[in-house]
Amino acid sequence: MTEISLGALSGVPTAAGVGVDQIAFPDRSSYVATIAGLKDAAFEMVTDLCCVDYLGHPGRTLPDGVTAERFEVVVNLLSLSAKRRVRVRVQVPEGDAVVDSLFSLYPGTEAMEREAFDMFGVRFDGHPDLTRILMPEEWEGHPLRKDYGTGRVPIQFKEAPGPR
Amino acid sequence: MTADFTETPRVIERPTWSTKETSEGAQELSFRDETDSAELGREVGAVLRLEDGKVLDPAQIDFDRPDDETMIINMGPQHPSTHGVLRLMLELDGEVVLRTKPIIGYLHTGMEKTGEELTYVQGATNVTRMDYMSPFHTETVFSLATEALLGIEIPDRAVWIRTLMLELNRLSSHLLWMATNGMDLGSTSMMIYGFREREMVMSFFEKTTGLRFNNNFVRPGGVAADLPDGWEDDVAVICDTVLARSFEYDDLLTGQPIFRERTEGVGGLTAEEALALSVTGPLLRSTGVPWDLRRTMPYLAYGELDFDVIVGTYGDNFDRYALRLAEIRESIRMIRQIIEKMPSGDYRIQDPKVTPPPRGRIDASMEALIHHFKIFTEGFKVPEGEVYAAIESPRGELGCYMVSDGSSKPFRMHIRGPSFVNLQVLPLLLRGGLLSDAVACISSVDPVMGEVDR
Numbered sequence: 001m002t003e004i005s006l007g008a009l010s011g012v013p014t015a016a017g018v019g020v021d022q023i024a025f026p027d028r029s030s031y032v033a034t035i036a037g038l039k040d041a042a043f044e045m046v047t048d049l050c051c052v053d054y055l056g057h058p059g060r061t062l063p064d065g066v067t068a069e070r071f072e073v074v075v076n077l078l079s080l081s082a083k084r085r086v087r088v089r090v091q092v093p094e095g096d097a098v099v100d101s102l103f104s105l106y107p108g109t110e111a112m113e114r115e116a117f118d119m120f121g122v123r124f125d126g127h128p129d130l131t132r133i134l135m136p137e138e139w140e141g142h143p144l145r146k147d148y149g150t151g152r153v154p155i156q157f158k159e160a161p162g163p164r
Numbered sequence: 165m166t167a168d169f170t171e172t173p174r175v176i177e178r179p180t181w182s183t184k185e186t187s188e189g190a191q192e193l194s195f196r197d198e199t200d201s202a203e204l205g206r207e208v209g210a211v212l213r214l215e216d217g218k219v220l221d222p223a224q225i226d227f228d229r230p231d232d233e234t235m236i237i238n239m240g241p242q243h244p245s246t247h248g249v250l251r252l253m254l255e256l257d258g259e260v261v262l263r264t265k266p267i268i269g270y271l272h273t274g275m276e277k278t279g280e281e282l283t284y285v286q287g288a289t290n291v292t293r294m295d296y297m298s299p300f301h302t303e304t305v306f307s308l309a310t311e312a313l314l315g316i317e318i319p320d321r322a323v324w325i326r327t328l329m330l331e332l333n334r335l336s337s338h339l340l341w342m343a344t345n346g347m348d349l350g351s352t353s354m355m356i357y358g359f360r361e362r363e364m365v366m367s368f369f370e371k372t373t374g375l376r377f378n379n380n381f382v383r384p385g386g387v388a389a390d391l392p393d394g395w396e397d398d399v400a401v402i403c404d405t406v407l408a409r410s411f412e413y414d415d416l417l418t419g420q421p422i423f424r425e426r427t428e429g430v431g432g433l434t435a436e437e438a439l440a441l442s443v444t445g446p447l448l449r450s451t452g453v454p455w456d457l458r459r460t461m462p463y464l465a466y467g468e469l470d471f472d473v474i475v476g477t478y479g480d481n482f483d484r485y486a487l488r489l490a491e492i493r494e495s496i497r498m499i500r501q502i503i504e505k506m507p508s509g510d511y512r513i514q515d516p517k518v519t520p521p522p523r524g525r526i527d528a529s530m531e532a533l534i535h536h537f538k539i540f541t542e543g544f545k546v547p548e549g550e551v552y553a554a555i556e557s558p559r560g561e562l563g564c565y566m567v568s569d570g571s572s573k574p575f576r577m578h579i580r581g582p583s584f585v586n587l588q589v590l591p592l593l594l595r596g597g598l599l600s601d602a603v604a605c606i607s608s609v610d611p612v613m614g615e616v617d618r
Contacts, residue, residue, distance in 0.1 A: 017551070044439045048552070048563050048580040057569045061548070074565060076552050076580075080439075080453070083460050087552060108442025111588050119276075129203045134269035134617060137189030144277055 009034065009086075013063040023087045025066045031090045032100045038077055038086060039105055046102065047085075048076040049112035051092075051120040055146040070094040071122055075102070075109075092122055101126035119144035193236055193253035193265040234262060241270045245348050245603040248613030252590070252602070259599050264591040268584075271617035279577035283543025284310050287574065289380045291564075294579055295615040296377055297340060300326075300333040301557040302579065302615075303382035308463065309553040309564040310384040313546050316518065319510040322386035327465040328502045329372075329381065330555075331495045332399070335406065336365040337558040338488045338495070341610050342413065345485065348607040349426055354416060361409055364402050371398065385519045386512025396503050403496045410492055418486065427482035431593040431605040434479060441592070442585050445560025446491070447609065450476035450483040457556035464555075468505070469498050481608045517544050543572035559583050559610055581615035 009024050012034055017023040026034040035046075052072045054060060062068055069091035077086045092099055101124040102109045113124040114133040121142035124130060132139065141148050196204065240251035249270035255263040279290050291306045292299040304326055311318060343358025366376045371392055373381040381388050392398075417423045433443075435451040448455055456473040458466040474490040476483030512519050520539045521532035538544075548570040554563040560582030567576040586609050593605040 045442050045444075047442060047444070047554070047561055047585075048565060048578075050565055050578040050580075052567055052576045052578075057575055060569075074550075076563070076565070080455050080460075085552070106442065107440050108585065108588060111584060112442075115584075131190040132269075133191070134272040136269070137187070137191055143274055150277060150281060 009037070013065050015063050017087060023089060025063060025089050025091075027066075028090060028092065028099055031088070032102065032105070034088060035075065035077070035102055036105055038088070041079075042081050043077040043079045043086060045078045045080065046075055046106040046109050046112075047078045048074075049102070049109050049116060050074050051116040051122050051144075053120060053144065053146045067091060071097055071120060073099055073116065073122060097121060098123045098125055100124070103127050118142070121145065188267055191267055191269075193255065193263060195236070196234075233257065239602070241267075245606060246613075247344060247607070247611065250587075250606070250611060250613055250616070252606075254594070254599070254602065256599060261594045261597055261599060261602060264594045264602075266587050266590050268587065268613070268616050271613045273617070275618045276576075276578055279574055281573065283572045284384055284546060284574065285539060285543045287577065288383050289378075291577075291579060292378050292380055293614065294581065294618050295557065295559070295562070295583075295612050297612045298333045298337045298558050299377050299379055300329045300382055301555060301562055303380065304330060304464075305553055305555050305557075305562050305564040305579075306566075306577075307382050307384045308555065309551050309566040310546065312551045312553055313549050313566065313568050314384070314518065314544075315547070316385065316513055316515065318386050318513050320507045321390075321509040322511050322513070323464050324502060324506050325387050325391060325511060326382055327469075328391075328399070328499065328506070329369075329387075330464070331498050331502065332365050332368065332402070334558045335402075335492060335495045335499075336362045336369075338492050339365070339406070341488055341558075341607075342485075342492075345604075345607045346417065348603050349423060351417065351423070354413070357409065357413070357416070361406050364405060368395075368398050368402060383512075385515065386510070388512075390511045399499060399503055403499055407493065407496050410489060413489060418489070424482065426601070426604060427480065427485060427608075429478070429480050429482075430597060430601045431481045431608055432479055433589065433593060437592060438479070438589070441588050443560070443589050445556070445558070445582050445586065446484055446487050447479075447560070447586055447589065449474060450487050451479035452477055457554060457561060461554070465502070465505075469501050471498050481604050484608045545570060545572050546574075554580070557582055559612065559615070560586060579615075579618060581618060583609075583611040583613075584616045584618075587611055587616060 009022070012030065013025045015023045024034060052074060053070065054068065054072060055070055060068060071092040071094065073090045073092055075088040077088065090099060099122065101113055103113070103126060111133060113127055114130065116122055117124060117130055118132040118134050119142055131137070135143065235256050237254050237256060238251065239254060240246045241249040251267040251270065253265045253267060254261050275290055275294060279287055282290055288303045288306055291302045294302050339358050339362040343355045343362070346354025346358065369379060370376050372395070373379040373388065433447065433451050435453050438448045438451045438453065452475050454473050454475050457463070459473050471494050474487050474494060476487050516535045520536050525532040526536055546568045548568055550567040552563055552565045554561050561580065562582055563580030565578040565580065566574050569575040590606065590609060594602050597605065
């Protein structure tokens, strides 16, 4: 196995995760620089990019120096040559839900960033085509946010008496 | 009284709601003069910043091309070759495809949101409906993520039963792909044969799990039931028959001049492009990158099995066909080893907090009744944390990112569907090719829309 140095993560708070080698917590200003450093350190692929809405669960475990915000953009990077994964978690505040797009580094994140925008309303600065991807274009709201309620259709049996 | 033919003809007004409902607005492919340079650049392939100097020069993009020379047509969402509800908008110059934009979301049912409302016990029922061609894989990745958070080790027999079901499922999924790919290229015989062989695997699934698909068989803590008596014979018959018939496919397709003409050199992809676009699975391996999670990051019992990772050379449609056919044979090789090595023992973990007690004990033991009640009403609690688990599904890396807040329901359950990511490669595969080859290219990506839209 090729040993790769993670100099790209110096100065960035890190933690050991379940099942991966490392989790990095850069802030928004150093987010793209961190990912670019990881790309140079032979992380050839972004396998997954998703978003988490931590509304209602603010007290999660984070390393020192990381302020918990409502949204978190989670990027899973994979190094094929070194056979290891690194996860990057960026805190995104609710009032200014914008992060820089990874499109210019990893074009494969295009659809994933669109999905995160569609589902959470987090905007990706520099994305060439930031439109909704799964929901209809005129849809209001972002469904995977925790304050977006789920609808319910009451079960109605054919022969059941009507509501009293 | 004679009819008055001078009357003005009846004009049927087109109801605006019917067209408005299907419009996807900015998600659609727009005309060149309405598209800004960044988006147009992406659509014509400048997306691939492989290394310096290989970026497509913006000066090469023909921005001023008049729109009346090209035509934007709509393919799908109900087109039979799109295997579901994939909609493609294609810009054509005669019969040559210039730009393509996949428009997805027609099957979106909010399964990730649903997953947050279901307990870990119920969750497998939800995720199994995502990739309906390989339900065992989605169940397994969900269970692996849950087990990683719980920090439990499942018994050996459960691990091997899971491995067996995953490989049988890969067999059935690839067989179905052979069938539909044959149909898309005009070989209806292949369609019938593929479905015929797949049916044998489906019958075994029905015998083991009670259902042909959407099985809910792999659950956190193990599997739902033990294998039926005589399963070795059933599986051996499947292996022998499918292996023998895979050589008939060679006769039917591999050496056939029409099939080769239509697939060789069509839809070419390079390794750099595949890596940049996060493409995994047979598409990535067809470009010559030997990346298979079963080998490179072994999970379950794959570390103890002897198998080859198949790679292609040219990354064209023929390579992807040949690779999947070879993977069918590799799966059979693995299944035969699993029959030999299947250990005895429990098929699920004996932890009363995770596994419901057997039916017989509920009548005899008050404690068992309480455990049973708690598991099926409240579910079990999972320690706080987050985890990303990934396995190799027939379509590529299938990942599950799960966040737990310590309750009995996932705080966030995200499935990384390989087809969702792989679909991004379509504009590249189709670009510069003929419209009739577009169908073959879509088929070779093997998208399952249930997983794309989730």
